Structure formats: C-alpha cells, structure tokens
Amino acid sequence: MIRAVKGTRDLLPPSTAAWNHVESVARRVFHAYNYQEIRTPILEETQLFARGVGEQTDIVTKEMYTFEDRDGTSLTMRPENTASVIRAYIEHRLDQRPGVQKFYYMGPMFRRERPQKGRYRQFYQIGAEAIGSESPAIDAEVIEMVVDFFEQAGLKGFTLLVNSVGDSNCRPAFLERLRGELKSVAGQLCEDCQRRAVTNPLRVLDCKVPEDQAIIDKLPSILDHLCEPCRLHFASMRQFLDDRGIVYEVRPRLVRGLDYYMRTTFEVLHGSLGAQNSVLGGGRYDGLAESLGSKVPAPGIGFSIGEDRLVMSVEEQEPAATLDLFIAPLGAAAQREAGKLARDVRREGYSTEVAPEGKLKRAMELANKLGARFALILGDEEIASGRYALKNMQSGVQEPVSREQLAQQLAIAK
Ligand SMILES: [Zn+2]
Ligand SMILES: [Zn+2]
Structure with missing residues (x-):
C-alpha cells in the first residue's frame, strides 16, 4: 500500500x-x-x-x-x-x-x-x-x-x-552587551543556547528550555537599549x-x-x-x-x-458542513424528476444528495447516516399531484408539501 x-x-x-x-x-x-x-x-x-x-x-x-x-x-x-x-x-x-x-x-x-x-x-x-x-x-x-x-x-x-x-x-551595541554577559553564563545553558551565544545571541532570549529560564531572565533587556x-x-x-x-x-x-x-x-x-x-x-x-x-x-x-x-x-466550535436535502426517488420517472428538482434546489444554494436507485428503506437509512436535515420521497403519485413527501429528519415528522413549501422548509433554521 x-x-x-x-x-x-x-x-x-x-x-x-x-x-x-x-x-x-x-x-x-x-x-x-x-x-x-x-x-x-x-x-x-x-x-x-x-x-x-x-x-x-x-x-x-x-x-x-x-x-x-x-x-x-x-x-x-x-x-x-x-x-x-x-x-x-x-x-x-x-x-x-x-x-x-x-x-x-x-x-x-x-x-x-x-x-x-x-x-x-x-x-x-x-x-x-x-x-x-x-x-x-x-x-x-x-x-x-x-x-x-x-x-x-x-x-x-x-x-x-x-x-x-x-x-x-x-541593536549591534545591545548584541555586544549580550555576548559579553553570555560569556560567563553560556556554559550553564542548553546546547542550542551555547551555539546561539556565538552565532545569534538574540535567539538565546527565545529559548524554551525550562532550566535556562532563570538565567535568561537576568540577561540585559533590548528595551533598555x-x-x-x-x-x-x-x-x-x-x-x-x-x-x-x-x-x-x-x-x-x-x-x-x-x-x-x-x-x-x-x-x-x-x-x-x-x-x-x-x-x-x-x-x-x-x-x-x-x-x-x-x-x-x-x-x-x-x-x-x-x-x-x-x-x-x-x-471543536465549528459545526460540520450539513446536507440540507436528501431525495429518494422511487422508479425510473421519479429518477428523472429527482434530477431536475435537485438541480433547482442546488441553484438555491442548498446542499443536496440524490439516492442511488434501490429500496426506500435503504435510502432512508442512508439519509440518516449522512445527517441530512430533510429527506424527500418522490414517487409516481407525488409527481402527478405536485406534492412531495417531506420528512424532517430531526423531528421525524413527515408531511406532503408543495414545491413552494419545500423552499420555505429548507430556509427555516438554515
Ligand atoms: Zn534603534
Ligand atoms: Zn536554552
């Protein structure tokens, strides 16, 4: 691998x-x-x-x-x-x-x-x-x-x-001063500090090694220079x-x-x-x-x-991205209708997933696992009547809605 x-x-x-x-x-x-x-x-x-x-x-x-x-x-x-x-x-x-x-x-x-x-x-x-x-x-x-x-x-x-x-x-005068002071104490500092005392003494001030802190605190301060x-x-x-x-x-x-x-x-x-x-x-x-x-x-x-x-x-404070709508089409005609509906809802800015073909029960399980806010069931009957079965996945309430009501539901608590 x-x-x-x-x-x-x-x-x-x-x-x-x-x-x-x-x-x-x-x-x-x-x-x-x-x-x-x-x-x-x-x-x-x-x-x-x-x-x-x-x-x-x-x-x-x-x-x-x-x-x-x-x-x-x-x-x-x-x-x-x-x-x-x-x-x-x-x-x-x-x-x-x-x-x-x-x-x-x-x-x-x-x-x-x-x-x-x-x-x-x-x-x-x-x-x-x-x-x-x-x-x-x-x-x-x-x-x-x-x-x-x-x-x-x-x-x-x-x-x-x-x-x-x-x-x-x-800074040069301060570095000179720092170098001078470091000569007497560098031996008690960590290995990195001993090297920096020669190459880049300013960086000794930045050392995080706990044992060095008391010594470094007593070194001269740039703000006084x-x-x-x-x-x-x-x-x-x-x-x-x-x-x-x-x-x-x-x-x-x-x-x-x-x-x-x-x-x-x-x-x-x-x-x-x-x-x-x-x-x-x-x-x-x-x-x-x-x-x-x-x-x-x-x-x-x-x-x-x-x-x-x-x-x-x-x-931890940032909620994960949510899936707004999960569409479960039942049958070939519904599959085509679902494609058009998904297109429209996506253009309105809602994250939408269309279920792959298969059984309704499997589709609803998937909607649940994906954490969708709403699931919409689309069959021949729904297409004919122009009303979709919309399930609020959080409350579990399912009701028939028109296209307009769908838009209203999606807009709530977004
Ligand atoms: Zn200056
Ligand atoms: Zn150090």
Whole structure:
C-alpha cells in the first residue's frame, strides 16, 4: 500500500470544513483592511531563502527541501513566504503602485523538521505583508487586523505579545552587551543556547528550555537599549494599540528567529496556562528588500499564522458542513424528476444528495447516516399531484408539501 509521505497528511472531511471556515474569515477580515491576495510559486531559487531567511538559521541549514533541477539550478520548496512576497514585489516593481502595498497569502510551506506530534513537514500558513511604510500606525493596524481575525475565526483566550528588537543603529551595541554577559553564563545553558551565544545571541532570549529560564531572565533587556527613534516608534505603536482598546503584553524577550526582523515584533499565544502554543509570529523587516537586491527601500511588516494549529483550536466550535436535502426517488420517472428538482434546489444554494436507485428503506437509512436535515420521497403519485413527501429528519415528522413549501422548509433554521 502506498501511504502519504512521512510528515505530510491528508486533510479530510469533515475537518476540511474548519479549514474553509478559517480561510473564508481570513479573506473577509483582510479585505476589510484593504489587503489583497498574492499567490507566489512553491518553488523558488535556493538563494532567495539563503539571503532572505538567513544562512545561519535552522530553517536554511537543516530544514529546507532543496534539490538540483535538471539544468543544475538549485531550487527549494518554500519554507516560509515573506521572502517570496518581497521577491515578487521587487520583480514586478510593485513599489510604483499607489499607496502601501498590502498582500495576504495562504498555502502550504515545507520544512523537514523532526517528526513530532502536531508538526508537519508540509504545513499551512496564512499570512500578510504591508510594504512601503515605516509608520508605527501600519504596525498597529496589522496587529489590530490579527486580533480582529482571531476573534472572528472563533479563537478563544489568546494572548498578544509585543516587543521591539531595535534596528541596525542600536541593536549591534545591545548584541555586544549580550555576548559579553553570555560569556560567563553560556556554559550553564542548553546546547542550542551555547551555539546561539556565538552565532545569534538574540535567539538565546527565545529559548524554551525550562532550566535556562532563570538565567535568561537576568540577561540585559533590548528595551533598555533602544535608540531614540526606535524608542519613539515603539511608544507610538503602543499608543495606537491603546487607542483601539487592544489588550497586549510587552515581552522584552520576544525576538524572532529570522535575521531580518527589526523594531516591532509580535506573537499570539493560545492554549491553557502552562501549555501555550504560538499560533502567530510577526514583525517589521525594513532591510529585507534591500538585502534581496531592491534598489529602493521597501520597509515592511507582516505575520504568519500556523493554520494547522489554528484549525485544531477552532475545530471543536465549528459545526460540520450539513446536507440540507436528501431525495429518494422511487422508479425510473421519479429518477428523472429527482434530477431536475435537485438541480433547482442546488441553484438555491442548498446542499443536496440524490439516492442511488434501490429500496426506500435503504435510502432512508442512508439519509440518516449522512445527517441530512430533510429527506424527500418522490414517487409516481407525488409527481402527478405536485406534492412531495417531506420528512424532517430531526423531528421525524413527515408531511406532503408543495414545491413552494419545500423552499420555505429548507430556509427555516438554515
Ligand atoms: Zn536554552
Ligand atoms: Zn534603534
């Protein structure tokens, strides 16, 4: 038997209804903030991610699906989508379009991570990018949109964290300070931290190993080392959030794993205390476009949501898709009539199934198993009289109805 590739999975009904729900809410909410969809290819040249995500990151060094194409080009299946969006922005000169360019995307990403419960090598992200402005008002708007989206998608009890990680003006001095402090304590930290203390000390702050926390908490805070413009940017962004009544926590240890993030970073946690998971990570990346070869500055901010995890969290609240009408035709003439009736009802927007030929009893059993709201029995007599036998599957009541009454019944409690 051929099975799905390790780390990938099939998304099956009824679970796909929750995926559709989350995605349609995303489209609706993002549209309200004037974001439009962008679809970039899954395959990109490997150097895009090496430069855009960072040579030293775990993603690039260990987790990418990279292969040589037949002509020798090194290609990679996208491990994330921000670099691709920026590539498209530069390639198509989108900086010449009016206003801030606001894009959202949704789709599969690929990382060869160690198999773990709830982690997939093909996973899904919903994300957005706003490119072309440094203003803290854009940061606040993006964060507001995220909160709006989670609320409307039905995510309960999430926590929004915000921070500033400074910029190329103030961060180097902070990193120097951090490196200095780490020299004396790195030996007591986990293996990953010992490596990061040298390669990417900011990421030590992000470590989740419980034994490391007390030591890391005593390390210097980036918020005490921001330069004046960064400090003002952060204060202004927070003011905008406060104005809109958005609840958040400032978390000075919140840094992002990717090298190009600067100033505003944010994250959304979800789950009961002690078992909180990150469902969203985002931040500002003002230097990214230049590092990918843009001649013009393209300051941007964006986020990505782990859709697999989000769907798991809202799935219990989302009712499965329902079958509105099940038609059971009795005989050849009724089979033809059922086809026409099903066509009309489907055009009115009701999910409709027509029973295969066979006994009425079997058909009604099937209607029950499929969870149909109504079953309609169609025989020669019903065709002649123009009145159908309609059974409400929940109450069990069966009554003759006209075509008009059928429409009324279907519209009730829909
Ligand atoms: Zn650690
Ligand atoms: Zn700064």
